[in-house]
Amino acid sequence: MMHHDHKNCYHILDSLSDYVDGELREELCHEIERHIADCEDCRIVVDTYKKTIYLYHETVGEPEIPSDVRLRLFRRLDLEDFLGDAIEETHE
Amino acid sequence: MTNQDRTEAHFSLEALQNGDQAEFARVVEAYSGYIYRLALKMLQNPQDAEDVLQETFIKAFHALPKFQGQSKISTWLYRIATNEALMFLRKKRPDSISVEANLQDDNDEDKKPLQIVDWCCLPENELVSDEARQHLDDSITQLPESLRLAFLLRDVEGLSTRETAEALEISETAVKTRLHRARLSLRENLTAYYQGQILERA
Incomplete structure (x- = not known):
């Protein structure tokens, strides 16, 4: 396995999070883009860093709660009377 | 929205x-x-x-x-x-170290050499196979608790930096630092995993 340890590239790394979140100043974005056009290793780090975030985002799915867990929650909160209403609202 | x-x-x-x-x-x-x-x-x-x-x-x-x-x-x-x-x-785990204990400001962890494998080219069905999804979840649990929370709130639950800061009662700067460290760590972990997949395909 290759390892990337170019010391000059670490300043790219420090800005990576802001870069992928679109929170980095424009001139610094251009600096990163110029750098990764010439530095294949950094290009791979940027791409796989972005892909890592994407994969977690993609695979999270809708928030779901098993029906038995939901039932016990409403019971514990003394909200059983509202279980039916809540179900209807969910399907509205 | x-x-x-x-x-x-x-x-x-x-x-x-x-x-x-x-x-x-x-x-x-x-x-x-x-x-x-x-x-x-x-x-x-x-x-x-x-x-x-x-x-x-x-x-x-x-x-x-x-x-x-x-x-x-x-x-x-x-x-x-x-x-x-x-x-x-x-x-x-009453004997476990505190949340902050592994969050000293030294950035040695961030300066480790990075693994360079371009696994983005793997087909989507391999990137998100059942086994891969399990690996994604397992990788989260290997993060220190504070990094895990910042990552889960920001990148999984989709809260903004400000909302994550409010939820964790820390500064936005601290959220960003933790988030970046979590993302880097997960990237390393996924790189090791997907490299194995690439080698299996070869």
Whole structure:
């Protein structure tokens, strides 16, 4: 396995999070883009860093709660009377 | 606008503060899935996640009269839930190091050489296979708790940096630092995993 340890590239790394979140100043974005056009290793780090975030985002799915867990929650909160209403609202 | 934002506007703060059970039931209905998901990903155990879920809403109900609405209800619930989850982990492992102990400001961890494997080219069905999804979840549990929470709230639950800072009661700068370290660590972990997949294909 290759390892990337170019010391000059670490300043790219420090800005990576802001870069992928679109929170980095424009001139610094251009600096990163110029750098990764010439530095294949950094290009791979940027791409796989972005892909890592994407994969977690993609695979999270809708928030779901098993029906038995939901039932016990409403019971514990003394909200059983509202279980039916809540179900209807969910399907509205 | 996220689903949480859409839900947010529907609640009457006044009714909630006055202990209106029907209104509270609607809050529970709207957010219990999010809180359960966070607890499950944080604790990796359905029974523990259910305990945290129940404690979160019990505490929320009792604290509602004092809730002034400075934060969104969802952020406020995430704050209660993260505290509950952390307390739960402390109880289970009373000898464990504190959240902050592994968060000293030295950046040695960030300066480790990075693994360079371009696994983005793998087909989507391999990137998100059942085995890969399990690996994604397992990788989260290997993060220190504080990094895990920042990542889960920001990148999984989709909170903004400001909302994550409010939920964790830390500065936005601290959120960004933790998030970046979590992302880097996960990237390393996934790189090792997907490199194995690439070698298997070869």
